[in-house]
Amino acid sequence: MILDIVKYGHPALRQKGAKIESITPEIKQLIESMFATMKENHGVGLAAQQVGVAKQLTVIDVREITDRPSTLELDGQPADVASIMPLVLINPVVTPVGAPATAGEGCLSFPEMYAEITRPVTVDVKALDAKGKPIAFRCGGLLARAIQHETDHLNGILFIDRMDKKTKEELQPELDELQAATKKSLAKK
Secondary structure (H helix, E strand, C coil): CCCCCCCCCCHHHHCECECCCCCCHHHHHHHHHHHHHHHHCCCCEEEHHHHCCCECEEEECCCCCCCCCEEEEECCEECCHHHHCCEEEEEEEEEECCCEEEEEEEECCEEEEEEEEEEECEEEEEEECCCCCEEEEEEEHHHHHHHHHHHHHHECCCHHHHCCHHHHHHHHHHHHHHHHHHHHHHHHC
């Protein structure tokens, strides 16, 4: 089922997600719907907050992006990124291990807005998978960037919070317009 993606100004985007204690039928359905929604909207990642659910859950799939490579290490050995895709991260803990780099990012909750964001190039990730089993890996490139972006969402942090001041000032009129439109649509409900 395709879900509505909430836009900037929706209170769910600023909520810290609750830990998921067990993989219930509702969580399984949410995961399935989030993947369908992400694919429908041509995204590489989607956090539960972006569909109005404050849980520690994100889905990611970077396989279709070929111009921004990703790296993966499982048990200290290089691995094929596709081997863990599509990726479900429940209650993720992300630890930066690489030097920071700046690259372009967009967000489905901020349509048509893009900015250069600085994040660590490589991260270690520990989480539960869709079955509730622990997973751990090191990743880099686009996968690391997507995981950090989505994990930020799980903690109520938005990519505009990571922008430099000048970029955010340049985007402010668009941000104000989007926030006003979102609040107006919420008031109608």
